[in-house]
Amino acid sequence: MSTASDSNDREEGLKFQPKFDASGLVTCVATDAGTGEVLMVAHMNAEALRKTIESGDAWYFSRSRNVLWRKGETSGHTQRVVEMRLDCDQDAVWIKVEQTGAACHTGRRSCFYRAVDNGESGAALSFVD
Incomplete structure (x- = not known):
């Protein structure tokens, strides 16, 4: 069972203890280090x-x-x-990366290539790339 002390140490301390x-x-957000x-x-x-920490290359787990x-x-x-x-x-986790090529499996620079627009008939998508 987690205690208030454990929570405080995790939130305010310098001990590396991923939850x-x-x-x-853990969820990981990757952003371009330059932009x-x-x-x-x-x-x-x-x-x-x-492996990410040891190698400096981004490693993930596919659900x-x-x-x-x-x-x-x-x-x-x-x-x-x-x-x-x-x-x-x-x-x-948030990682700032130097991206070589596309980040998205679709071949796009980013996985976030569509915007949500609020139209007359409700939410609709539009491409932003």
């Missing part, structure tokens, strides 16, 4: 987080394929980590 969800994952553009959101398990993967290992579109941060309660 994984029930599936053993700040949000490139993608993915998940990391403990091994992906460890749909149930496998660990290094960004760019098949596409060549790699992410070199420039900086890594954890949020206040250490259950989300």
Whole structure:
């Protein structure tokens, strides 16, 4: 059971203690180190987080394929980590990366290539790339 002291240490201290969800994952947001553009959101398990820290390359865990993967290992579109941060309660990771090629599996620079517009008939999407 977590105590107030544990929570305070996690939120205010300098001890690295990622808080994984029930599936053993933390959410990771990757942004371009130069522009700040949000490139993608993915998940990391403990091994992906460890490999990312040790190698400097972005590693993720695919929930749909149930496998660990290094960004760019098949596409060549790699992410070199420039900086890594954890949020206040250490259950989300933000990495600033040097992106080579596309970040999105669709071949686009970012996974966030559509905007939500509020039209007369409700929400609609439009391309922003």
